Amino acid sequence: MSQVLTKSPKHCSAKQGLILDKRYKKLFFALSTFFTTLLALVFLLWLILHPSKPQFSLEEADIYQLSLSAPHLLNSSVQLTLLSKNPNKKVGIYYDQIQVYAAYKGQQITVDTSLPPYYQGHEDTNLLTASLVGTGLPVAPSFGYQVGRDQAVGKLVLNLKVNGRLRWKIGTWVSGPYRFNVNCVAVMDFGPTLPTGPLTSKQGTQCSTTV
Structure with a gap:
């Protein structure tokens, strides 16, 4: 008699939650890196081109x-x-x-x-x-x-x-x-x-x- 292995709905939900958490973390790190780089570029341009008053x-x-x-x-x-x-x-x-x-x-x-x-x-x-x-x-x-x-x-x-x-x-x-x-x-x-x-x-x- 063969056995049929099935995953419980609770186990599947936990696994999907882990996948979503990893995706959100990757998205968060990607956005953080982008905005940090952008702010650094803006600050660098400000230092280089900061206008002196007439x-x-x-x-x-x-x-x-x-x-x-x-x-x-x-x-x-x-x-x-x-x-x-x-x-x-x-x-x-x-x-x-x-x-x-x-x-x-x-x-x-x-x-x-x-x-x-x-x-x-x-x-x-x-x-x-x-x-x-x-x-x-x-x-x-x-x-x-x-x-x-x-x-x-x-x-x-x-x-x-x-x-x-x-x-x-x-x-x-x-x-x-x-x-x-x-x-x-x-x-x-x-x-x-x-x-x-x-x-x-x-x-x-x-x-x-x-x-």
């Missing part, structure tokens, strides 16, 4: 007008020249939005002036010029006193501000927009008697930039 320097600033038309209303005219440099060897910069204004003692003394957008290639430099004006701008009651005090000291300090948005270009890939802010300090001789020409700063000083 550099700005003040080439020249001229004040043609800075006078009160009323006790607290200011008329101003400033001519500005900046040098913009992209220090990156493998990263280009799109400047999508650029606004420039002048400030004195923390007060904005010209309206925002927009400059045309442009692309800056690897290690390129661009010369930016802007005419900044203000007509009847409200200023603090102490404005006239502060200007008079600086005139007595013989130095006037002006801040030239640049705000805008930029995008990085690496190969064919272009990043999303980033805000950037630039602050340039112009120190001008400002004697007890007003000069016939404009107050001028030609220092070529480096400006501070944040992105």
Whole structure:
């Protein structure tokens, strides 16, 4: 009499469970290896191509007008020249939005002036010029006193501000927009008697930039 060997349903279920567990483990290890490799590549690219922020320097600033038309209303005219440099060897910069204004003692003394957008290639430099004006701008009651005090000291300090948005270009890939802010300090001789020409700063000083 021959014997027929049969496996119980419980035994078959346990064996199938082991097979499924092995498959899930293989899939988990494969996905883990893939994402680890991907993150390592992204980190390596970030280390190699991490863009340095653009550099700005003040080439020249001229004040043609800075006078009160009323006790607290200011008329101003400033001519500005900046040098913009992209220090990156493998990263280009799109400047999508650029606004420039002048400030004195923390007060904005010209309206925002927009400059045309442009692309800056690897290690390129661009010369930016802007005419900044203000007509009847409200200023603090102490404005006239502060200007008079600086005139007595013989130095006037002006801040030239640049705000805008930029995008990085690496190969064919272009990043999303980033805000950037630039602050340039112009120190001008400002004697007890007003000069016939404009107050001028030609220092070529480096400006501070944040992105």
